[in-house]
Amino acid sequence: MSTPDSPTAPPDAAFDDEAVLLVGHGSRREKSNEQVRELAAGLESRLEIPVDAAFLELAEPAIDEALAELAAVTSRVTVVHCSLFAASHVKNDVPLAVEHVRAEHGQELEIDVGAHLGIHPAILDLLDDRAAAVESDLGVERATDDVAVVLCARGSSDPDSNGDVHKLARLLYEGREFDRVEATFVGVTDPQLEETLHGLSKHRPDAVVVLPYMLGDGVLTGRVREWTAEFDAEYPYVDALAGDPLGTDSRLLDVFADRWQEARTGSVKMSCDTCKYKVDLSGYEEDVGGARALLRALSHQAAHADRDSVDDEPHAHDAPAKHVAVCTNRSCTDAGSSAVLERLRQAARDSEHCDARITRSSCLGRCGDGPMVAVYPDGIWYGDVDATDADRIVSSHLERGRIVSDIVDQTL
Template identity: 75%
Template sequence: MSQLHDTIESVDNEAVLLVGHGSRREKSNEQVRELAAMLEDRLEIPVDAAFLELAEPAIEDGIEGLAAAVDSITVVQLSLFAASHVKNDVPLAVQRARSTHEAEINNGAHLGIHPAIVDLLDDRARAVESDLGVDREEDEIAVVVCGRGSSDPDANADLHKLARLLHEGRDFSTVEASFIGITEPTLDDSLSTLAKQRPDAVVVVPYMLGDGVLTGRIREWTDDFDAEYPYVDALAGDPLGTDSRLLDVLGDRWQEARTDSVEMSCDTCKYKVDLTGYEEDTGGARAMLRALTHQETHADRSDVDDEPHTHDAPEKHVAVCTNQTCAADGAPAVLEGLRQAARDSEQCDARITRSSCLGRCGEGPIVAVYPENVWYGGVNADDTERIVSSHLDRDRIVSDLVDQTL
């Protein structure tokens, strides 16, 4: 049961920023704004919406819009699972905002595993059963919970856990987790495997927030399966949408963040521990650099709105630490010097951005060059032209400035 079913502590001068992914499909963005309005009614404090990418306002702009009017802002993430956006991009944006605003900024967790979501999935399955004219207490019904899929094993594992929780205590013959792409098993594979079990019906529940390209693909693949296997009735249901039970989850994540009780699954996070097949992802600095590159290099995909996005990355990405210590040592001048030298160069293909603390306080300003993972320390404005002309233009590391390599 949601913590909001209990008495909510009195809230003074506080606001919430609900962060969605963002889409070129405006209907998906409106869903985030609708949930923000619903959450505002529930919490009785201001709630604004912001987006990771592809829509406005960005997280930093959303925080800026609230910071002048309140003393405390809690960022609540409208993300299903904890993959790179949750673990890298949102914390990076929050840390940047903390360095420029006096308001307290709390960062909440993703939606994750929650009893309200299990109940919501159960209702989505029941709706499909009704459309098919079957009854789980009398018929053999298999359920497939289909997610988008991620390169983060932690996120993929949570979908399997959610599927198992949906199976427990309910009269389904089986409940399987499946994915539309990126990882396995794919929906096609899962449906083909279930056909061999000859259930009376297969119910496919899209585990997504909005109804877009990917949910359309899930329905298409399910319809193809239904036509290919006439002895099994199959139908795909609706995504989560703006069901009010999501407010129970969002409200709990808000309470956790503002009371310093956020819990993340760090024991199985590929950025924290060595997992077989993901060894190169371990290490917060690498994750941060990948997050910076990800934010800066989304390609324009005007042809397909919610297609899993591709990237048109520059050859190099440069991050300049502008946190308090490095800033006092001249980091702003280093940042501007690098940008000016890059503009003057005819060869340089690099994006140069500021970053939050890189953990080398007292040895900066720190300049990190990706993908080589070369960190320069003690850089001053006079060094910037050398870094551009040697490293960024000609791949020649400026050895006397190297602080460390990752």
């Protein structure tokens, strides 16, 4: 039973005017989006405060739209992630959307942002049960048979996120009677699932249990099942079967409730010591710096803005060649950034050779030097830009790839 101080207890009277925004990735498969909405409804029942769902892409509402709607009915919102690990969506994309809303609503709306789901005892218990269900289907028992488990995550370009998959696999192994537990990925990084399965065959376990470490049952989980079935057919001396993703299991609500409580009490902990945007990690040196993180987030937003509907490639991009971010924070707006933004957009529309997406940005950290305009992926920042300069940026830089050198503020 929840106690007044427990993370799953309803909030006290001091937080009556409060809501939660549960943020999922978003999918072309409505079933996956409905799972996020189902989790939001469950969390609302658990916390006894309003909980809405929003999505990063591919589904509605978007984060900024959902926050703007909540601003009309409440004064405080806690953003809770559905993201399993802390990669670019957690570190860049959600904070950028939140900053847009903060800049627009000012003191009207207090927004707290929680951490990702991460590694949590409730998730370990859930994974243990998912493995037990597969063992039952295969007719094996870990106490008497050699059962190997493969924990298969999506894979990320963020080493911090990938490292946590290995930690989770190790914790699933500890204290349980599995023969071994391996971490692997379905894409982006190594080792990938096919390689891991073939490596396991050399150990000749009685059974291989593959656990897709994903929330929704979509394209990637289908791929995990397909590769597992191919392995099972190729190695008749090993029984292999893939289990179910996390889905909408009620234990996830325990994790969401903890992350909500951490955010609203200012006790969110992030792994900054191993964040590629903060420290030099071998192979990721060029990613260090908040400005790079911001531009990476802006680029990712543009990359997903106009993608084609490709059912079997959930992350296929149909992105413009350039992404132009115009700072519309207060000091830049006072200096005329709104006029610069509109002039850039008009010049781009009038051009026959300009393949660029031009968007607003929150503060680019160069207050007093604006209006600031950043062009990605070139990493060129222009400062003290006026409407005439906007025309030159389009005609020279965006059309012909020639930097307008006299207004360059910095290069990344």
